[in-house]
Amino acid sequence: MTKENTDSYPGGEKPVEPISNNFSITVASINGSGSQTSNLTLMRALFKMGIPVSGKNLFPSNIQGLPTWYTIRVNEEGHLARCETQEIIVAMNPSTFIKDMEGLVEGGVLFYDDSIKQQINRNDIHLYPMPVKEMVRDSGAPSNIRDYIANMVYVGIVAYIMGINMENIYQALEFHFKGKQEPIDLNWGMVKNAYDWAIKNLQKTDAYSVCATNKTDGYIMADGNTAAALGALYGGLQFAAWYPITPATSLAETLNEFVPVFRKDPVTGKNTCVILQAEDELAAIGMIVGAGWSGLRAMTSTSGPGLSLMVEYVGLAYFSEVPVVIWDIQRIGPSTGLPTRTSQGDLRLAYYMGHGDVKNVVLFPGSVTECFEFGWKAFDISERLQTPVIVLSDLDFGMNQWMTRPFEYPNKPMDRGKILWEEDYLKLEGKWGRYLDVDGDGIPYRTLPGNKSPNAAYFARGTGHDEYANYSEQPIDWEKNLLRLGRKIDSNVAFLPKPVIKSTSGANISIISYGSTDVAIDEALSIFRKEGLKINHLRIRSLPTAPEVKDFVRSHERNYVVELNRDGQLHQILSLEIPDSTMKLISLSHLDGLPLTAQWLVNQVIIKEEYQK
Amino acid sequence: MTDQISQTSKAQVNLVGLTKNDYRGNPSSLCQGCGHNSISSQIIAACYELNIIPEYMIKFSGIGCSSKSPFYFLNRSFGFNGLHGRMPSLATGAMFGDISLKGIGVSGDGDTASIGMGQFKHIVRRNVPLVYIVENNGVYGLTKGQFSATADEGLELKKQGTNPYLPVDIAWEALVSHATFVARSFAGDPKQVKELIKAALSHKGIAVLDIISPCVTFNNQDNTSHSYSWGKEHEVALHDLSYVPRAEEIMVDYEDGQIKEVTMHDGSMVILKKLDRDYDPKNRAEAMRVLEESNKDCCLITGLIYINQTPPTLVELYNLPDEPLNRLTEERLRPPRETMAKVNAMMF
Numbered sequence: 001m002t003k004e005n006t007d008s009y010p011g012g013e014k015p016v017e018p019i020s021n022n023f024s025i026t027v028a029s030i031n032g033s034g035s036q037t038s039n040l041t042l043m044r045a046l047f048k049m050g051i052p053v054s055g056k057n058l059f060p061s062n063i064q065g066l067p068t069w070y071t072i073r074v075n076e077e078g079h080l081a082r083c084e085t086q087e088i089i090v091a092m093n094p095s096t097f098i099k100d101m102e103g104l105v106e107g108g109v110l111f112y113d114d115s116i117k118q119q120i121n122r123n124d125i126h127l128y129p130m131p132v133k134e135m136v137r138d139s140g141a142p143s144n145i146r147d148y149i150a151n152m153v154y155v156g157i158v159a160y161i162m163g164i165n166m167e168n169i170y171q172a173l174e175f176h177f178k179g180k181q182e183p184i185d186l187n188w189g190m191v192k193n194a195y196d197w198a199i200k201n202l203q204k205t206d207a208y209s210v211c212a213t214n215k216t217d218g219y220i221m222a223d224g225n226t227a228a229a230l231g232a233l234y235g236g237l238q239f240a241a242w243y244p245i246t247p248a249t250s251l252a253e254t255l256n257e258f259v260p261v262f263r264k265d266p267v268t269g270k271n272t273c274v275i276l277q278a279e280d281e282l283a284a285i286g287m288i289v290g291a292g293w294s295g296l297r298a299m300t301s302t303s304g305p306g307l308s309l310m311v312e313y314v315g316l317a318y319f320s321e322v323p324v325v326i327w328d329i330q331r332i333g334p335s336t337g338l339p340t341r342t343s344q345g346d347l348r349l350a351y352y353m354g355h356g357d358v359k360n361v362v363l364f365p366g367s368v369t370e371c372f373e374f375g376w377k378a379f380d381i382s383e384r385l386q387t388p389v390i391v392l393s394d395l396d397f398g399m400n401q402w403m404t405r406p407f408e409y410p411n412k413p414m415d416r417g418k419i420l421w422e423e424d425y426l427k428l429e430g431k432w433g434r435y436l437d438v439d440g441d442g443i444p445y446r447t448l449p450g451n452k453s454p455n456a457a458y459f460a461r462g463t464g465h466d467e468y469a470n471y472s473e474q475p476i477d478w479e480k481n482l483l484r485l486g487r488k489i490d491s492n493v494a495f496l497p498k499p500v501i502k503s504t505s506g507a508n509i510s511i512i513s514y515g516s517t518d519v520a521i522d523e524a525l526s527i528f529r530k531e532g533l534k535i536n537h538l539r540i541r542s543l544p545t546a547p548e549v550k551d552f553v554r555s556h557e558r559n560y561v562v563e564l565n566r567d568g569q570l571h572q573i574l575s576l577e578i579p580d581s582t583m584k585l586i587s588l589s590h591l592d593g594l595p596l597t598a599q600w601l602v603n604q605v606i607i608k609e610e611y612q613k
Numbered sequence: 614m615t616d617q618i619s620q621t622s623k624a625q626v627n628l629v630g631l632t633k634n635d636y637r638g639n640p641s642s643l644c645q646g647c648g649h650n651s652i653s654s655q656i657i658a659a660c661y662e663l664n665i666i667p668e669y670m671i672k673f674s675g676i677g678c679s680s681k682s683p684f685y686f687l688n689r690s691f692g693f694n695g696l697h698g699r700m701p702s703l704a705t706g707a708m709f710g711d712i713s714l715k716g717i718g719v720s721g722d723g724d725t726a727s728i729g730m731g732q733f734k735h736i737v738r739r740n741v742p743l744v745y746i747v748e749n750n751g752v753y754g755l756t757k758g759q760f761s762a763t764a765d766e767g768l769e770l771k772k773q774g775t776n777p778y779l780p781v782d783i784a785w786e787a788l789v790s791h792a793t794f795v796a797r798s799f800a801g802d803p804k805q806v807k808e809l810i811k812a813a814l815s816h817k818g819i820a821v822l823d824i825i826s827p828c829v830t831f832n833n834q835d836n837t838s839h840s841y842s843w844g845k846e847h848e849v850a851l852h853d854l855s856y857v858p859r860a861e862e863i864m865v866d867y868e869d870g871q872i873k874e875v876t877m878h879d880g881s882m883v884i885l886k887k888l889d890r891d892y893d894p895k896n897r898a899e900a901m902r903v904l905e906e907s908n909k910d911c912c913l914i915t916g917l918i919y920i921n922q923t924p925p926t927l928v929e930l931y932n933l934p935d936e937p938l939n940r941l942t943e944e945r946l947r948p949p950r951e952t953m954a955k956v957n958a959m960m961f
Contacts, residue, residue: 044961175961220960230956236946238938239709241702262948262956265941268934272946274709278702279735286695286702286732293693293703294671294710295939297946312696320693406957409950414943421940449691450711450937452668459684461694471639471684 016107016207021051021076023087023208025158028100030093032064034148037176037187038155039070043401044172045164046074047221049212054080054519055401056595061246061339067096076215080403081520082595087208088162090154091116092132101125109206111154111161126206128198130157135197139190149190156194161202163209166195220406224371224397224516225301228327229254230407231375232299233262233273236414239291239298241276241284243306246339247395248329251301252277281306285313285326292317292324293460295419295448297379299325304333304346307353307390314388315354319485320460321435321444323382323417326350326390329398332593341593342395344515345565350390351543351573357482361489362543363391363497364514368404370541371397376410377497383417384495385488386446394564396516396595418445425453434458434469435481442488489544496542499549507534509609510556512549512585514540514570516595517562523598528605535605540570545577553581558612560605562588564596628664636661638685648800648826648841649679649748653686655803656717656746659810660687663858671707671714675700675729678755679721679748679826698729701736704743705927711937712928715814716743723753726762726781737790739927740818744810747783747821748800750828751839758831765838770831783823784918785904788897794820795900795919799844800827805915808883811856812917815877818926825913844913851892851903851916852885875920883917894920 060066242252278284291298332343568587667689674680676697813820859880907914
C-alpha cells in the first residue's frame with residue numbers, strides 16, 4: 001500500500017536533486033497531546049549533529065484540543081528565522097490535515113498518521129504513512145502514557161527517512177528527562193521500534209536529508225526566558241515579584257528553579273534572593289518598587305496586560321527615583337490580544353509609561369545570549385540612573401529554543417550606583433539632599449533603609465518635593481526637579497548598550513531594527529548581498545536614542561525601520577527624537593503575530609525601493 | 614547648635630538617650646482635632662516609651678489624609694508614601710531590605726477598604742511583619758466628604774445624600790484573612806491606642822489596628838459611628854489593656870482570674886484585665902462572634918480582638934541571612950565565575 005503511494009510520485013521519473021541541511025519540518029498536532037517532547041527531541045538531535053537548527057512553536061491559547069504546529073528549521077548557513085515555505089509536514093492532527101498538506105511545496109514530504117482518513121489529492125509530494133495506533137498498541141505501554149509515546153513514533157520514522165543519528169536522539173531524550181532512566185527507556189523504545197519499522201517498510205523517495213557537520217560548535221540551545229532569569233541571578237537579583245502570564249511565566253519559574261542552585265550565600269549558606277508570586281501585577285510592581293527603594297536589586301517579569309497594570313507604580317518609581325527592572329515578554333495586543341503570538345507592540349507604552357512627563361530607559365536584547373547579558377546589565381543601569389529599566393523581550397525569544405552563543409560571565413563588577421552608607425555619609429559632613437545634584441550629572445545620592453546615621457533617612461513620595469525630599473508645592477522646585485529628571489537620563493545614555501551596526505561599503509540605505517527580528521534581518525541582508533543591493537543595518541539596543549543612532553540615520557538617504565507592530569512605534573519615536581531626519585525614516589511594520597521572515601522583508605524593501613525610482 | 618544641645622540635655626530622655634522630640638515629625642497639615650493627629654502622637658509616645666531608635670523603624674502609607682500622617686511622626690525613620698491602596702505591596706517588598714527594621718504602615722478606610730482591599734487581604738494572609746494601622750473615619754477627607762466603604766448605612770452627608778450600602782468591617786476582613794493580630798480602638802481613647810500600638814510593635818507578624826479616627830470636618834455628627842461623641846458613648850472595651858516591657862516586673866496585684874497575660878515574642882507582655890466579660894483573644898471563633906455582636910448591638914468593641922503567635926511571618930519562610938539583604942556585597946550575590954560553564958552545560 002505504502003510503497004504504491006510513494007512510487008506514484010511523478011518526480012520519480014526524473015532524478016531528484018538531493019537537498020541537504022536546508023529545509024523545515026512542521027509537526028502539526030493537537031495541543032496538550034505531548035508532542036512538545038518529541039519536537040524538542042528532533043530539534044536537539046539535529047543540533048547535536050552539528051546542524052544549525054531552530055524550533056518555533058505556533059500554539060493556541062488553550063490547554064488541550066486546539067491545533068498546534070511546531071516548525072524545525074535546519075539551515076547549514078545558520079539562517080534560522082521563521083520561513084514561509086513548508087518542505088516537510090508531520091501530520092498528526094486530522095482537523096488540519098488538508099490544509100497542512102496543501103501548504104507543502106512541490107516535492108515536499110508528508111509524514112502522516114495512517115489512521116487519518118482524509119483524501120490525499122496531491123501527486124507532487126512524497127508520502128510516508130505511519131502506523132501510529134498500531135505501534136502504540138503493540139508497545140504494551142500503559143494507557144495513561146499512550147498519547148505521549150504515540151508522538152515518539154514520528155521521531156523514529158522521521159529520523160530514519162531524514163538520516164538523523166539515533167545516538168543523538170538518545171542524547172536528546174536523556175537531556176529532556178534529566179537522566180531519569182524509566183521515561184528515557186519508554187520513549188527510546190518507541191523511537192527505536194518506529195525506526196526499525198521504517199527500515200523494513202519505507203523506502204526513501206524524497207530529496208531532503210541531513211548530514212552531520214560541525215556548524216553548532218561553540219553554540220548552546222536555550223530560550224530567552226531562561227537566559228533572562230539566569231542573567232538576573234548573575235546580576236545579583238535579590239527580590240523578584242511576579243504574577244503568572246503567558247509568555248512571561250517561565251522566566252519567574254526559572255528563577256524559582258535556579259535560586260537554590262546558584263544563590264546560596266557563600267558565608268551563611270542561606271538564600272540571598274527572594275522570589276514571590278504576587279496576587280496580581282499591581283502588587284508585583286509595588287513589591288519591587290518597595291524592594292528597589294530599600295536597596296535590593298529588584299525585578300518583575302510580565303507581558304502586555306500586566307505592564308498596563310504597572311503603569312502607575314512605574315511613574316512613581318520614575319519620579320521618586322527608585323531602581324527596578326521590568327522584563328516585558330511581549331505578546332500581541334491590545335487587550336488580551338493573541339496571548340500566544342509574538343509582538344513588539346509594547347514599546348510606546350514602556351517608553352512613556354506613567355502619567356505626566358515620564359520617559360523610561362528601555363533595553364532591547366537581540367539574541368538569547370543578549371537576554372542573559374541584559375539580565376545582569378539592567379540592574380547596573382537601573383541602579384546607576386536610579387530609574388526603572390524596562391527590558392523588551394518577546395514571546396519568540398521567551399518561549400522558543402534558539403541556537404545561541406554560550407552565556408558569558410559578566411565582564412565588569414556590579415555598579416550599585418550612588419549609595420551612601422554610614423561611613424560614606426560621614427564624609428559628606430551633613431551636605432546631603434536626596435535629590436541634590438551634587439555631581440552635575442543629574443544623578444543624586446541615595447541612602448537606604450537601615451542606614452543608622454542621623455539625618456540619613458528621608459521620606460520618599462510621589463508628591464512634589466525639593467532637593468532635600470521635603471514636601472514642596474513651589475513652582476521652581478517642581479520645575480527644577482522635573483528638568484533634572486529629564487537630564488538624568490538623556491545626558492547619561494552612555495551607560496546604555498550602544499547600537500550594533502553592520503556596514504556595507506557604498507550603501508546609502510539602511511534597515512533599523514531591534515529585538516528578535518535580527519535573525520530574519522540577517523538572512524534578508526544575505527539575500528540583498530546576493531542580489532547586489534547594498535544595505536546597512538543598525539540594531540538598536542536601548543532608548544533614549546543614542547547619538548550613534550542619530551548619526552547613522554542622518555547619514556543614510558532612507559532608513560527602513562522594521563518592527564512587529566501596526567504603527568511603527570520605533571519609527572515614531574525616532575521621528576520625534578531625530579526631527580531633522582523624519583523624511584529619511586520609513587516604517588515597515590509586520591503585524592500578523594508571527595515572527596518576521598526574510599522573504600517578507602526582502603519583498604517589502606524591493607517594493608519600496610522600486611517606488612523610489 | 615549649642616542652644617539645641619543644651620535644650621536636649623535638659624529634656625527628659627528614654628533608655629536610649631532620646632527625647633520625645635527625636636520621635637516627632639513635621640507639623641501636621643491635617644485639620645485641627647483630626648483623630649489622625651492623636652494617633653500620630655500615640656505612635657510617637659509608644660516608640661519613645663519602647664526605647665525604639667527611630668532609625669530602626671521604617672514607615673509606609675498609601676494615599677489620603679491618613680496616608681499623609683507618616684510625615685508627622687518619626688522624622689528620623691525612612692518612609693515611603695506609595696500609591697492609593699497599594700501600600701501593602703510596597704511595604705512587603707521594602708521589608709526584605711533589612712529584616713531587622715520594624716515596619717509601620719498607616720492607611721485609611723478609603724485606602725484600605727476600596728482600591729486597597731485586595732492588597733490588604735494579601736498582606737494579612739502573608740503575615741508580613743508590619744504594624745498596619747487603619748485610621749478609619751468612614752469618609753473621604755482629601756476630596757471633601759464622599760462616602761467611604763466603611764461609612765454607616767444610612768449615613769447622610771452634605772453633598773452625597775444617603776449611603777445605601779452596608780459598611781465594610783476592617784477588623785472582620787482582617788480576621789477572615791487569617792490575620793495574626795487584630796485590634797480595634799478609638800482615637801478618643803489615647804491610652805488604649807498607645808498600649809495597642811506597643812503590643813502591635815512587639816508582634817512578629819502582621820498587626821492590624823482598626824482605629825476609629827473621627828473626621829471633624831466631614832463626618833463627626835453625634836449620631837454616626839465614626840464621631841467622637843458616638844465613640845465616647847458607645848465604646849465597650851473588651852479588657853483593660855496594658856503593655857509591660859520585657860525585664861520590667863509586673864507591679865500591680867490582680868485578683869485571681871481577673872487578668873490574662875499574653876507573652877509576646879520579644880519577651881514583653883500584654884496584660885488584659887477583665888472587665889464585664891471573660892474574653893480570650895486567642896479564640897478566633899469567639900473573636901468573630903464578638904465582632905458580629907458589636908455590629909448588631911451598635912456598640913464600639915475595642916481592645917485586642919485576636920492574636921495568634923504561631924504562624925511564621927513571610928520573611929521567616931525565606932531562610933535569609935541575619936545580615937540585612939541590602940548590605941550584602943557582590944561576592945555574596947553574584948555566583949562565582951566557575952559556575953558559568955556549568956550553566957552553559959545545563960543548556961543543550
